[in-house]
Amino acid sequence: MITAYQYRLRLAKSQEAEIEIWLDMLRCQYNYLLADRFNWYEQNRCSINSCPLVCHLPTLRDNPDYFSQKKTLPQLKKDRQWYKAIHSNVLQDCVKRVDLAFKRYLKGDCNGRKSGRPRFKSKNSYRSLTFSAFSKNPIKGNKLNLPKFGWVKMVYHRPIPDGFKIKTATVTRKADGYYVTLSLQDDTIPSVIPVEQASNPIGIDMGLKSFLVKSDGTEIPIPQYYRKAQKRLKKIQKTVSRSKKGSNNRKKAVGRLGKAHKKVADTRKDFHFKTAKNLLDNHDLVAHEKLNIKGLAKTKMAKSVLDAGWGQFLSILSNKAENAGLVTVAVNPRNTSQNCSNCGKKVPKKLKDRIHSCPDxxxxxxxxxxxxxxxxxxxxxxxxxNKAYRVSEALAGVGKKPTLNL
Structure with a gap:
């Protein structure tokens, strides 16, 4: 099992300056390797399906992949001595990012979905670096030992349990400072209970009137953090738009805007974690709809859908359930709002109809x-x-299937 803990760093000014230098060098190397990929791609493809008999063919070269570009790192340190200050694993992670971005552009991910053409990183868009080699005891008190960088202070608010191994540490620059995300491995994974043995299941229906409604009738109100902060965000955004580009006042206003947006995102994420914990503490199986959130985000309800953050919540819920040995089941939402849960008859309703009343x-x-x-x-x-499976049985959470009265 892989989990992640995030801590805030308390860096000295010299350490912040060194991190910024590392990020800038990694950004330049990322752009150079990405340009090399694009050059090979343009020189080794043809935009038409036929060529004349007499034509000039450029000298073809091997495809620059992850391993071939990683072999260029020793020569990079010889030609540019300042790259010796960066740990080798951090440089290799930069090569890995280029390889992943280009593969998603050409081949797509595991589901076949392709990404857009990778972009060259600007100074503010390359914001993280990853360490992947640690000593036996990298944490002492509230300090973390980063390879070839040194000891850094962090807000150690959450101790790492015994038996967890630190695999990677990603230092990220955010609007309000620097954070480190520790990727931890734990081999003691609880066995997941079968769906048939779930003793206290619950079904939830996600919505915009309420954040979610349980099958027992209780509901959790939707907080709408973004809509409540809109007035404050609009005021700061107006200050940014009226400032002169490149001025110090604009940089300060952009920083305030980033902190305001981060506060909204953090409060929403905290709400999602607490809601998921409350569900998993009381139920061993949580059923939810398999929502098309990207499609809903293109409708008139886009602001409300994105403010609710259904995708983030369902991801947190499934991850926490897996870590605890519990179950989350995503079902097809087709006709779940139209069919009667008591007799199974379809009762058509419009979106404004909030009460289900079955005529049969x-x-x-x-x-x-x-x-x-x-x-x-x-x-x-x-x-x-299924008419034999009544509402009382659904709320009772009986594990065995009832016999059908045909």
Whole structure:
């Protein structure tokens, strides 16, 4: 199991200056390696499907991949002596980033989704570096030993449990200072319980009226952190737009704007963590919809959808459940709001209709609660139209499937 702990760094001014020098050198090396990839790509491809019989063919060279570009690092240190100050693993991580960005551009990720053309990094866009080699005891008190950089102070608010091994440490420059993210490995993973043995399952329906509604009828209100901070953000943004480009006043205003946005993001993330913990403390199976968040973010509800942060919350929920040996199940949201959770009949409703009332069985319930019950039924293996699986059984969380009365 791989998990990550983040701590804030308390760097001295000399250490901050050294980090900035390292980031600038890594940015230059990233841009150089990316340009080398682009040069090979342009020289070894043809934009048309046929060529004349007599034409000039450039001298082809091997494809610059991760291993070939990594072999150029020793020569880089000989030609440019100042690169010797950077640890070799940090330079190798820079090569790895170039390789990953170019592969996603040409081949796509594991799901086949391709990214756009990689961009050259500006001074403010290359903000992190990764260490991957540590001594046996890299942490002493509130200090962390970074290879070839030295000891740095950090706010050690969360002790690392015994048995965890530090794999990597990523130092990131953010709007309000520097942070280090420790990637930890723990081999003591609890076994995940089977879905059939879940004793206290729950279904949740994500929404914009409430953040989520549980299948037992309880709901969690939506905080809307961004909308509450809009007035303050608008005022700071106006100061930035009225400042002269390149001036010190503009840099200060940009810094204030970044801190304001980071505060909104941090409070939203804290809310997501606390909500996920509350769900997993009380339930061993959480069923939710498999939402198309990217599609919803292109509609008129984009600001509200992004302010809710459903994607971040569901990612946190699944990761925390896996670490605790619990289960999260994503189900198809098709007709979960339309079908009756008591008899299974489809009852068409518009978005403004917030009460579900079935004309066949007379079951009446809140629209979101009805959808959450349907989500739970789908997660535990019962179709929505199964008449033998009633609401009381869904709320009771019975693990075994009931016999069907055909």
């Amino acid at each position: 069985c007379g079951y009446t319930e809140d629209r979101d609660t009805n959808a959450a019950i349907n989500i739970l039924k789908l997660a535990v293996g019962h179709p929505v139209g």
